[in-house]
Amino acid sequence: MNHQPVEGFSKLSKQRKIDWLISEYLNNDRSYEQILQQYWNNNAELQKLHEEFSENTISNFYMPYGIAPNFLIDGKLLALPMAVEESSVVAAASKAAKFWIDKGGFKTTIINTEKLGHTHFIFNVESHKLLHFFNFRLKKKLFEATEDITANMRKRGGGILDIKLIDKTTEMPNYYQLKASFDTVDSMGANFINSCLEQFGKTLKQEVAENEDFSEEEKNSLQIVMNILSNFTPDCIVRAEVSCKIDDLKDDSGISNEEFAWKFKQAVTIAEIEPFRATTHNKGIMNGVDAVVIATGNDFRATEACAHAYAARNGRYSSLTHCTTDNGIFRFWIDLPISVGVVGGLTNLHPLVKFSLALLGKPSAQELMSIMAVSGLAQNFGALRSLITTGIQKGHMKMHLLNILNQMGATEEEKQHFVTYFKDKTVSHHEVIHEFNRLRGQ
Ligand code: MEV
Numbered sequence: 008m009n010h011q012p013v014e015g016f017s018k019l020s021k022q023r024k025i026d027w028l029i030s031e032y033l034n035n036d037r038s039y040e041q042i043l044q045q046y047w048n049n050n051a052e053l054q055k056l057h058e059e060f061s062e063n064t065i066s067n068f069y070m071p072y073g074i075a076p077n078f079l080i081d082g083k084l085l086a087l088p089m090a091v092e093e094s095s096v097v098a099a100a101s102k103a104a105k106f107w108i109d110k111g112g113f114k115t116t117i118i119n120t121e122k123l124g125h126t127h128f129i130f131n132v133e134s135h136k137l138l139h140f141f142n143f144r145l146k147k148k149l150f151e152a153t154e155d156i157t158a159n160m161r162k163r164g165g166g167i168l169d170i171k172l173i174d175k176t177t178e179m180p181n182y183y184q185l186k187a188s189f190d191t192v193d194s195m196g197a198n199f200i201n202s203c204l205e206q207f208g209k210t211l212k213q214e215v216a217e218n219e220d221f222s223e224e225e226k227n228s229l230q231i232v233m234n235i236l237s238n239f240t241p242d243c244i245v246r247a248e249v250s251c252k253i254d255d256l257k258d259d260s261g262i263s264n265e266e267f268a269w270k271f272k273q274a275v276t277i278a279e280i281e282p283f284r285a286t287t288h289n290k291g292i293m294n295g296v297d298a299v300v301i302a303t304g305n306d307f308r309a310t311e312a313c314a315h316a317y318a319a320r321n322g323r324y325s326s327l328t329h330c331t332t333d334n335g336i337f338r339f340w341i342d343l344p345i346s347v348g349v350v351g352g353l354t355n356l357h358p359l360v361k362f363s364l365a366l367l368g369k370p371s372a373q374e375l376m377s378i379m380a381v382s383g384l385a386q387n388f389g390a391l392r393s394l395i396t397t398g399i400q401k402g403h404m405k406m407h408l409l410n411i412l413n414q415m416g417a418t419e420e421e422k423q424h425f426v427t428y429f430k431d432k433t434v435s436h437h438e439v440i441h442e443f444n445r446l447r448g449q
Pocket of ligand 1: 093287288289290291292294387390391394399
C-alpha cells in the first residue's frame, strides 16, 4: 500500500494522531489502539507530564527500573537505580558490588569538570591579524556580551572559564574556532553553553563589522557556520577504582586467585590493544553507566558519544578500563569522561528521576559522575569475571529464561518448574523448547 504524506501531524490531538496511524498503517485494526492505551498512566496529570516531554507522543514506552544494592562508594553504602531492559545487567552489578563490599569498596576521584563548546567560523584573513584582534579586543567583548547569560551560573560558582582562538586553516581553508571552556556546576549545562556560544557568534560578527583593521573584502568573508557545545569532554573526567591483595580475590568458580588475576589482566590488555574486543568490552561498561544515566534523567546519547570518542582519543579505539597486578595487588580502574547534571533537564520534572536522586542522597553532579563510573566499572568487572571463568551465557541465559518463557506463553507454574529445572544447568534456547514441549506432552 502506498502511503500519503501527512500535513500538520503535530497539531492533531492525540486521538486523531492514533486514528490516522491506525487507518494509514495498521489496516484499521483497533486492537493496536488498546496496546497504546494500556501504557497510558491512569493519573491524567502524570500522563500529561510525559506527553509534554516530547513531540507527537501517543503512549509511554516503559523500561524496567531496578535496584543494585550494596555499592560501597567512597565509604558510603548506596543502592543504585538502574533503568535497563537487558536481563543480566542489574544482577551483574549487584554481584560485583557484593564482591567488593568487604574489600574496601569503590574509590573515586574527580579529575576535572571542564565542559567545552565552539563557535565554528570561516574567515579569509591573515591568522596573525585575527589573533591580534582576538587577544586585544574580541576576547574581552565575548565575556562582556555574555555577562547577563552567565550571571546566575557565576553566582553558583561556575561560568565561562576561558576562550581561545583556534586556527584550523591547515585542515580546512579559512576555518577557525572560538573554543570555550565552562564550569556548569551541578547542571549538565547544554542550554547554558549553547546560549553563550550563540552570543559569541553574534558578538564576533558585530565586532568584525565595526573593526577598521579589516578590509571590506575580509569583513564580507566572515561566515559563522555554527555555535554548539561539544559532547566530547575529555577534561570532564572521573576515575573509579577497586583494589585488593591477589590473595583476597577468592572467586567462587574454582580457579586460583593467581590464575584469576592473570586471566583478568590478559582480558583487559586484549581490550586495550584490539578494537573488536574493546567495542564489546566498552559496550558492557556502558550497560552499567547508561542504566544510571537514564534512571537519573540524564542524556545517554551524550554519555555514549563522549565515552567512545575518548576511547579512540589516541587514534586507536581502546578499553576504558585498565588493570595491574603488580606486587601482589590487583588494581582495576576506569577513567570515564562524563558530563551529567542533577539540576535542570528532566531532573526536577520526572517523578522517578526525583526518586533516583533522593535514593542516591541528592548527590552533586560530581558525586553522580562518580556513581556512574562505579556502575560502569562494576559492570565490566562482572562481565570479565564471567568471561574468564564460567563464560557469559550461564548468567545471561539464566536471567533471559523468563523472557523466553514469556514469549512461549508459559504459566506461572511452568515458570517455577523451569527455574528448578535449570538450577544447576546452563540455559539454552534449544533446551528450553525441548523441556517445554516435553512438559506439555508435545
Ligand atoms: C553484553 O551486553 C555485554 C558483554 O558482552 C560485555 C563484555 O563482553 O565485556 C557481556
